[in-house]
Amino acid sequence: MSESNFKRNRKDHYLPRGYLRGFIDPERIDHPQPLWHFDVQSNIWSERSPGEVGYRYGFYDYATHEIHLGNADSDFAQFENTFPRVRQDLILNNFKNWRDHRDFLLRYAQMMRARSLLFFDHKRVEGKNLRAWIVEGVSPDRKSVKLRSMTPEPLPDAFVRNWTIAEMRNEIQKGAAWLNDFNWALRYCDSPATPFIISEIPFISRGRHSDLAAAMQDQDTLLFFPLCWQACLIGSRQLFEIETGRFGEEDMREIRRMYRKTAELFLLAPRQLEFC
Secondary structure, three states, X not given: OOHHHOOOOOEEEOOOHHHHHHHOOHHHOOOOOOEEEXXXXXXXXXXXXXXXXXXXXXXXXXXXXXXXXXXXXXXXXHHHHHHHHHHHHHHHOOOOOHHHHHHHHHHHHHHHHHOOHHHHHHHHHHHHHOEEOOEEEEOOOOOOEEEOOOOOEEOOHHHHHHHHHHHHHHHHHOOOHHHHHOEEEXXXXXXXXXXXXXXXXXXXXXXXXXXXXXXXXXXXXXXXXEEEOOEEEEEEXXXXXXXXXXXXXXXXXHHHHHHHHHOOOEEEEOOOOOOO
16 A cells, blocks of 8 residues: 555554454354454443454554654454464364464564554653654754754654554564463353453453563463454463363363453453353
């Protein structure tokens, strides 16, 4: 898409619709609003379509476009086009072949992490803490500049926004190198009545540290990324005795409680659920 044709203020989905379709009950696949949406503030379930959730208008818009920054669509496109086919292949093979797709799945998880609300919030805070000298003018011989102040100043909001989006794109382009430092297992379930679910942040961690850097080094940190209602990738610094296996009912309840606890906006599931 050329910059001149770039449409601003679109519905930018931080949860891709192709990803969300994996959380639809097969019995509701032809329903116009097949997802069940739990609003955290109201504690109310309602029916939604994949296009009605997980988006913000203009979320990936740069503040300015005259400097040929492009857009994030190209960073998402290959992942979004490939993931539904990979997920379907996994389902047809009862997830036994997930290691064949391991590299792509981890890169997809990294992409989802980098485009998330949480990542943007963290980067926006970092950007607002950046300081720089503001140049007011350049000498005619272009050998010196006039600074507004000798004290570094906060950067303009437009710069912070553009920097945040650039950081997201850089993070996606790095691939899944840091995720390869973890050991990975896949856990699956059998029924949409007892499913894996997601919140507005599908990729989450559980452990003793709130600081990401410390958490990533902790042997007790676990990473969770549901692929669909049937299956979830789990990462750990420790080795798994069983790399592919079915989760029991209590394990499934615990994961759903974990997502309920961390959700700030909503949860998505194939059916209405009780969190107990």
